[in-house]
Amino acid sequence: xxxxxxxxxxxxxxxxxxxxxxxxxxxxxxxxxxxxxxxxxxxxxxxxxxxxxxxxxxxxxxxxxxxxxxxxxxxxxxxxxxxxxxxxxxxxxxxxxxxxxxxxxxxxxxxxxxxxxxxxxxxxxxxxxxxxxxxxxxxxxxxxxxxxxxxxxxxxxxxxxxxxxxxxxxxxxxxxxxxxxxxxxxxxxxxxxxxxxxxxxxxxxxxxxxxxxxxxxxxxxxxxxxxxxxxxxxxxxxxxxxxxxxxxxxxxxxxxxxxxxxxxxxxxxxxxxxxxxxxxxxxxxxxxxxxxxxxxxxxxxxxxxxxxxxxxxxxxxxxxxxxxxxxxxxxxxxxxxxxxxxxxxxxxxxxxxxxxxxxxxxxxxxxxxxxxxxxxxxxxxxxxxxxxxxxxxxxxxxxxxxxxxxxxxxxxxxxxxxxxxxxxxxxxxxxxxxxxx
RNA sequence: UCCGCAGUAGCUCAAUGGUAGAGCAACCGGCUGUUAACCGGUAGGUUGUAGGUUCGAGUCCUACCUGCGGAGCCA
Numbered sequence: 001x002x003x004x005x006x007x008x009x010x011x012x013x014x015x016x017x018x019x020x021x022x023x024x025x026x027x028x029x030x031x032x033x034x035x036x037x038x039x040x041x042x043x044x045x046x047x048x049x050x051x052x053x054x055x056x057x058x059x060x061x062x063x064x065x066x067x068x069x070x071x072x073x074x075x076x077x078x079x080x081x082x083x084x085x086x087x088x089x090x091x092x093x094x095x096x097x098x099x100x101x102x103x104x105x106x107x108x109x110x111x112x113x114x115x116x117x118x119x120x121x122x123x124x125x126x127x128x129x130x131x132x133x134x135x136x137x138x139x140x141x142x143x144x145x146x147x148x149x150x151x152x153x154x155x156x157x158x159x160x161x162x163x164x165x166x167x168x169x170x171x172x173x174x175x176x177x178x179x180x181x182x183x184x185x186x187x188x189x190x191x192x193x194x195x196x197x198x199x200x201x202x203x204x205x206x207x208x209x210x211x212x213x214x215x216x217x218x219x220x221x222x223x224x225x226x227x228x229x230x231x232x233x234x235x236x237x238x239x240x241x242x243x244x245x246x247x248x249x250x251x252x253x254x255x256x257x258x259x260x261x262x263x264x265x266x267x268x269x270x271x272x273x274x275x276x277x278x279x280x281x282x283x284x285x286x287x288x289x290x291x292x293x294x295x296x297x298x299x300x301x302x303x304x305x306x307x308x309x310x311x312x313x314x315x316x317x318x319x320x321x322x323x324x325x326x327x328x329x330x331x332x333x334x335x336x337x338x339x340x341x342x343x344x345x346x347x348x349x350x351x352x353x354x355x356x357x358x359x360x361x362x363x364x365x366x367x368x369x370x371x372x373x374x375x376x377x378x379x380x381x382x383x384x385x386x387x388x389x390x391x392x393x394x395x396x397x398x399x400x401x402x403x404x405x406x407x408x409x410x411x412x413x414x415x416x417x418x419x420x421x422x423x424x425x426x427x428x429x430x431x432x433x434x435x436x437x
Numbered sequence: 438u439c440c441g442c443a444g445u446a447g448c449u450c451a452a453u454g455g456u457a458g459a460g461c462a463a464c465c466g467g468c469u470g471u472u473a474a475c476c477g478g479u480a481g482g483u484u485g486u487a488g489g490u491u492c493g494a495g496u497c498c499u500a501c502c503u504g505c506g507g508a509g510c511c512a
Binding site for chain 1: 438444447448449450460461462463467468469470471472473474475503504505506507508509510511512
């Protein structure tokens, strides 16, 4: 490169430096070569810029390097920023000098179609592609928005343990690991039970971290390791919980629309579908009504049946916002959910179903706060009372009504992005029979 | 775990039971503005594995392996 100094900038900063000579470092995304003019598309993580080399205006070494450079080679470009309507993004670099920092040979992922098996085995390299970059940026935006949402409202983040001594809810399969020679430990499948005592200490709390489910699920809506955010609030009851969940989803959606519109466009997401979400109230349908709706649609369901994916989609398809289904039968929900005093066959719980077939993004409930009722539920579910003694203590020492929900980060992100499969919404997906890379 | 589908060049896919092919990537050459650029050329193969049927198997049969889609479960 020339000895002339030029400020180093990122691609995202280029539009604010028109006419200025700058240096950009990154990787070659694609190139198009001609006899007198050559185009190099540079990516640096912040964006993409087309670098234009004219044979007459660059050193011969730079001109030749532009012909040789291969996809994903590390490169350095010195050039003048020019506003150019012919270039994607509206800005390009008129190159003064160019050099290859490291020549990349045979990058496996070419700018053509690939199958998912191949791409997943190359996930560490797949991350570099434009679509994956956009999804990861949106995921990161959602994570920040989650923390901001709770911080603004006076919540304290309480990290729940990942190693736990037993099943939190006693139902799903857990990943088992050796804790000591005598004792097993299990990877957490929910922070909720640990958050309830924390709510007694801090009032409004939330946890946000990885969650593990060892079920042998093989669907687009499941991962074995995923991230879940779980608020838990003292003295909050079911109606307030529904308000919180709705406010939460709306705020996250608006945040993504405001700050990541460009990434959504790259994913060809229909923005109007997300804008609607922020503007309209979310319908709240009691389970008993939901059963009637499904029966009218021809589903053979009756009170006491749980809803599968098809039923969820059928319920959600009538609305262009998420819909909350509330007050499920006691028999199909977790042991800790508070029965409805007005209708003891159902619990004060909610599932929020996203539109466009994205399914359940939130599940939550008011928790049982009566010690003896919770104790009888633990017995009914054949759970070991000793293991839940500490959990019962929340009801023993100054009990209080409280509620919380869990939201799956990847499911929400998938819906925002309009991506059909969760595996693209986490950097390194862990799925049944796939843990590499 | 169950049901269904698939496995051919680095990648994406073709090939009636009868000589394994194309596009992209790679390599060589051409092109003054390209937008997954284009044009010409070169090279690239134990058709997932093992067995079977047949004069002859990528193709038909059996088993296994791997992956994909879905169910159950859930976020």
